[in-house]
Amino acid sequence: MALTRLEKVQVWLLKAATGVLFALFRLLSPGGGAPAGRRKLPPVSSPLLLMSATRLANKIRRKEVSARPRFDAALQEAKQVDVLIEEETGGEAVLEDRLPLLGVPLSVKESFALHGMPFNAGMVSRKGVVAAVDAPPVALLKRAGAIPMGVTNTSQLCMWCETNNHLHGITNNPYDFDRIPGGSSGGEGSILGGAGAVIGVGSDIGGSIRVPCFFNGIFGHKTTPGVVSIENQFPVCSGRQAEFCSSGPMCRYAEDLLPMLRIMAGPNAGMLSLNTKVDLKKLRFFTIPHDGGSPMTSPVSKELMAVQRKVAQRLEADLGVTVQEVHFAELRYAFQIRGAYMSLPDKEGKPPTPFVELMGEPGKPLWPFWELLKRMVGQSDHTVPAIGLALLEKAHVTEPSAFIIQQKERLQKNMDELLGTDGVFLYPSYPRVAPKHHHPLFRPADCAYTGIINMLGLPVTQCPLGLGEEGLPLGVQVGAGKLQDHLTLEVALYLEKTFGGWRDPGAN
Numbered sequence: 001m002a003l004t005r006l007e008k009v010q011v012w013l014l015k016a017a018t019g020v021l022f023a024l025f026r027l028l029s030p031g032g033g034a035p036a037g038r039r040k041l042p043p044v045s046s047p048l049l050l051m052s053a054t055r056l057a058n059k060i061r062r063k064e065v066s067a068r069p070r071f072d073a074a075l076q077e078a079k080q081v082d083v084l085i086e087e088e089t090g091g092e093a094v095l096e097d098r099l100p101l102l103g104v105p106l107s108v109k110e111s112f113a114l115h116g117m118p119f120n121a122g123m124v125s126r127k128g129v130v131a132a133v134d135a136p137p138v139a140l141l142k143r144a145g146a147i148p149m150g151v152t153n154t155s156q157l158c159m160w161c162e163t164n165n166h167l168h169g170i171t172n173n174p175y176d177f178d179r180i181p182g183g184s185s186g187g188e189g190s191i192l193g194g195a196g197a198v199i200g201v202g203s204d205i206g207g208s209i210r211v212p213c214f215f216n217g218i219f220g221h222k223t224t225p226g227v228v229s230i231e232n233q234f235p236v237c238s239g240r241q242a243e244f245c246s247s248g249p250m251c252r253y254a255e256d257l258l259p260m261l262r263i264m265a266g267p268n269a270g271m272l273s274l275n276t277k278v279d280l281k282k283l284r285f286f287t288i289p290h291d292g293g294s295p296m297t298s299p300v301s302k303e304l305m306a307v308q309r310k311v312a313q314r315l316e317a318d319l320g321v322t323v324q325e326v327h328f329a330e331l332r333y334a335f336q337i338r339g340a341y342m343s344l345p346d347k348e349g350k351p352p353t354p355f356v357e358l359m360g361e362p363g364k365p366l367w368p369f370w371e372l373l374k375r376m377v378g379q380s381d382h383t384v385p386a387i388g389l390a391l392l393e394k395a396h397v398t399e400p401s402a403f404i405i406q407q408k409e410r411l412q413k414n415m416d417e418l419l420g421t422d423g424v425f426l427y428p429s430y431p432r433v434a435p436k437h438h439h440p441l442f443r444p445a446d447c448a449y450t451g452i453i454n455m456l457g458l459p460v461t462q463c464p465l466g467l468g469e470e471g472l473p474l475g476v477q478v479g480a481g482k483l484q485d486h487l488t489l490e491v492a493l494y495l496e497k498t499f500g501g502w503r504d505p506g507a508n
Contacts, residue, residue, distance in 0.1 A: 009017070014296065014445065021243060025234050029462075039177040041194050041225035043506035049195040050504075052253035053104045053260070056198060057145065061095045075192065092479045107197035109185050110151035112138055112247075113232040117148075122165030122233050124381035125361060136229035137201055137247050137264040140299055147496030149197060152187025156237050157358050158203070160385040160439050161211055161447050163187055170437065171320050174505040175472050179434040182212035188250050191218035194505060195475075199256055201264070203233060205449025206243040206338060210477060213250060213462040215434035217473030219492055220250040220462045222259050222453070224483050227271050228264045239244040239352030240344045244454040250279065254496040258489050272483055274431045278490035280315075285323040286425040287312045291331040291452075295446035298431040306463050308426055314498055326418065326425075331413035333450035335445040338407045340400035341455050355393050359386060368394060385441065412456055419458075419481035424491055426476050427453070429462060433472040453479060461488035463495045467503055 001370075044050055050063065059065040095102060095141025108114045111121045113131035120126035133141065142148065144462045156165040163171040163186025171186050173179035174194035181190040185202035192200050202209040204222040213220030228247040230237060237245050249260035256332035262269050287308060290300045312323035330337075343350045356365040359382055373389060374380035419425065431446050440446065453460050460479040476494070480487040495501075 002431070017388070021444075029500050041174045041505045043503050044195045049060070049198075051198070053101055053146075053199045053251065053256045054253075055095075055211075057100060057102050057104050061099075065103075100263065101141060101199070102145035104146045105198050106146040106268065107188060107191050107200040108148055108151050109188050109200070109202050109205060110136055110154050111184070111233050111235075112201055113234075114138055114150070114151055115185075116147055116182060117151045119151075119234060120167060121158055122167055123164075123359075124363065126169050126234075127167055131232075132233055135232035135247075136266065140263050140266050140319050141199075141260070143202065152185075152191055152200070154185065154187060155183035156383050156386045157355070158184035158205075158208060159355070159389060160184065160383070161207065162385070163190070164211075164383055164385075164437075166381050166383065172437075173434050173472075175217065175434070175467075176470075178436055179472065180437055180440065182207075182215040182434070184208040185212045185220075186252065189213055189218065190198055191219075192216065192218050192250055192252055193502070195252070199260060200250040201247065202229065202250045202409055203247050204247065204450075204454065205237070205241060205342075206454055207447045208462060209246075209248050210429055211249060211447060213464075214429040214475040215473065217394050217464040217467070217475070217499075217505075218250060218252050218462075219254050219257055219464065219496070221261060221489065221492075222246045222460045222462075223248045223261065223265070224272070224459045224485055227268045227455075227483075227485075228261070229266070229268075229394045234355070235358050239346050239350070241342060241352060242265050243457065244341065246454075252491040253503040254463075254501065256485070256488075257492060258330070261485065261489070267418065269450045273486045276486055278486055280490060280494060281319045281321060282422065283321065283427070283455045283487060284420075284423045285312070285315055285321050286423060287323050287328050288326055288328065288331070288425055288427045290428065291334055292327060292329055294332040294334065294445075294448070296335040297448055298443050300428050301432045303468050304428055304432065304476075306473060308428065308476050309466075311465065311476060311499075318494075318498070323426075328411055328414060330407040331452065333404055333407045334448035334455075336401070336404045337411075337438065338448060338451040338455055339396070340404045340410065343353040343396065343400065355386075359390060366390070384442075388441075388444075405422065408455060411452075414460070415456055416481065419484070420477075421481055421484055422487070423481060424481050424487050427479060429475050429477050433468055433470060433474065450477070453477065457482055458489055459483070459485040461492045463492050463499075465495065465499045473503070490494070 022177035112135040122457045153168045153171045161183045162180045163183040189198040193216025209220040223246045360366040369381045465474040478488045478491045
């Protein structure tokens with residue numbers, strides 16, 4: 001399908017704007033990012049860090065392991081765990097029912113409120129802001145026995161695919177320090193991929209769970225929206241954004257996904273069929289190899305196309321199913337669809353909070369052109385991607401295109417009809433493996449591969465598929481129909497067994 005004149009103009013403007021921004025960044029930030037040459041984490045030395053949360057909690061309940069982390073606040077909670085074990089008279093089964101994550105170390109994305117911990121989403125202006133409460137999913141995990149060790153880094157205001165800000169700095173990928181860990185839950189992805197925590201919590205409004213999980217070789221689940229609470233997070237969703245945002249679990253081992261989701265969902269767990277046994281042989285499988293050649297995104301790399309084909313082949317060989325390849329022409333407009341829907345007003349007609357207001361918080365909205373000038377002389381508290389997004393917002397058309405709305409509605413109808421309650425699909429997570437620091441500035445639309453799934457409201461599990469030619473994680477998105485989260489979680493268990501799951505970054 002040939003590009004329309006409008007599409008050609010949009011592509012030209014996007015490439016020109018990102019090219020200028022990247023050139024400015026390289027010019028004004030010499031030596032930025034990680035040092036040249038590949039560096040990675042050493043091999044994991046503690047066998048406890050190679051256990052799933054499920055296995056670790058079992059060992060703690062059996063007193064085979066003591067929950068004693070080396071952090072003051074966490075240490076107090078760990079001592080309470082030991083007391084609980086000693087005082088429980090009902091035995092291990094009662095403890096497992098009451099406290100399924102007893103003593104398990106937990107890391108938390110810093111955009112979630114964790115009582116007594118920093119709560120600033122990478123904003124210099126929020127330095128010193130400390131959470132006074134726990135976000136509901138965090139509170140539920142703590143109630144289940146998990147012990148928060150602290151909070152992890154995010155991109156500024158959680159709106160970019162690289163985790164970097166001028167408050168906490170840049171986060172590296174454990175497989176190669178010169179590569180990005182993704183974003184905005186990149187701190188979570190990095191610490192979990194590097195075996196620094198056992199389980200973690202992320203949020204996802206455009207790929208912020210799945211992209212970090214992909215780049216760091218771990219599992220993550222973007223839930224069906226409305227199941228897991230998104231309260232007590234910053235920034236707060238506005239407009240219709242809550243329809244597209246999800247909170248979910250991140251972990252190294254697939255067996256931890258379902259129990260974590262059951263806990264995090266709290267009273268809403270009944271919306272999902274998490275107790276239903278899934279027979280993979282009775283599911284219908286589909287593979288979508290790419291977005292149809294959108295001019296906005298990079299082509300999917302050969303090795304990612306190949307590993308997705310291998311997944312389809314193994315499903316067919318092992319389960320006796322047929323994996324049907326399908327294509328949707330509307331996916332070519334994924335980037336535009338997400339941009340349009342993220343800017344829609346809520347039911348009362350109130351538009352989303354402008355990004356310039358969030359960047360100016362707690363003061364007045366900032367002027368992005370002035371921030372760009374300040375950045376050129378090293379005086380801005382804001383990152384280049386944040387300034388770029390603010391500039392794009394200024395140039396954004398207020399009314400979304402009727403054509404783009406039509407494309408989304410058509411895609412929604414076709415996907416819903418295709419999947420039903422027993423359909424599962426494979427889709428690339430990103431066009432290539434983890435890029436080098438700052439390189440996403442070249443192709444900001446590449447996150448459309450994850451972002452479009454948010455707009456459709458579908459549950460997706462990000463699954464690792466081993467390491468590629470450069471020693472970096474490969475992976476794929478596994479999606480299903482709304483509220484069919486249990487299907488993708490079951491497929492994740494199969495893929496872990498078949499492809500090996502998480503790999504120690506220091507051992508490859």
